[in-house]
Amino acid sequence: MIRFSTLDVDMPPVEPQRDKAWISQVVESYGKTVGELYYYFCSDEKLLEINRERLGHDFYTDIVTFPLTDCESVLSSEFCISIDRIKENAVTFGRSYESELHRVIIHGVLHLIGFDDLTDEEEKEMREKEEEALKLLFS
Numbered sequence: 026m027i028r029f030s031t032l033d034v035d036m037p038p039v040e041p042q043r044d045k046a047w048i049s050q051v052v053e054s055y056g057k058t059v060g061e062l063y064y065y066f067c068s069d070e071k072l073l074e075i076n077r078e079r080l081g082h083d084f085y086t087d088i089v090t091f092p093l094t095d096c097e098s099v100l101s102s103e104f105c106i107s108i109d110r111i112k113e114n115a116v117t118f119g120r121s122y123e124s125e126l127h128r129v130i131i132h133g134v135l136h137l138i139g140f141d142d143l144t145d146e147e148e149k150e151m152r153e154k155e156e157e158a159l160k161l162l163f164s
């Protein structure tokens with residue numbers, strides 16, 4: 026099950042049926058199964074509040090991922106995504122808003138699959154995986 030909700034912003038341009046199928050396709054391409062994935066879209070300020078309260082981090086970010094289980098084969102998580110950060114990053118990186126939105130949507134899933142972006146090498150691999158996933162959606 027994949028659900029899209031908002032906390033304090035309007036719903037961004039997601040197409041639920043298409044996007045759920047895409048997320049499932051990406052997950053299954055790594056030999057995993059979709060469990061329960063909940064996407065919550067919010068403002069910078071709301072995500073900063075969540076980041077402080079739940080993780081003790083005092084900085085803005087585009088996404089925070091909260092796995093719901095330790096199961097490696099069935100992915101279940103809550104994702105909190107800042108629409109403000111997505112809009113700003115789209116401009117900064119010269120991407121369309123919709124492309125950046127979907128890059129962040131799949132970024133959280135890639136973390137659950139096991140990819141990270143802490144080192145330069147990991148970040149490069151993460152960007153490659155994001156691009157591969159985006160090609161599935163936008164080609």
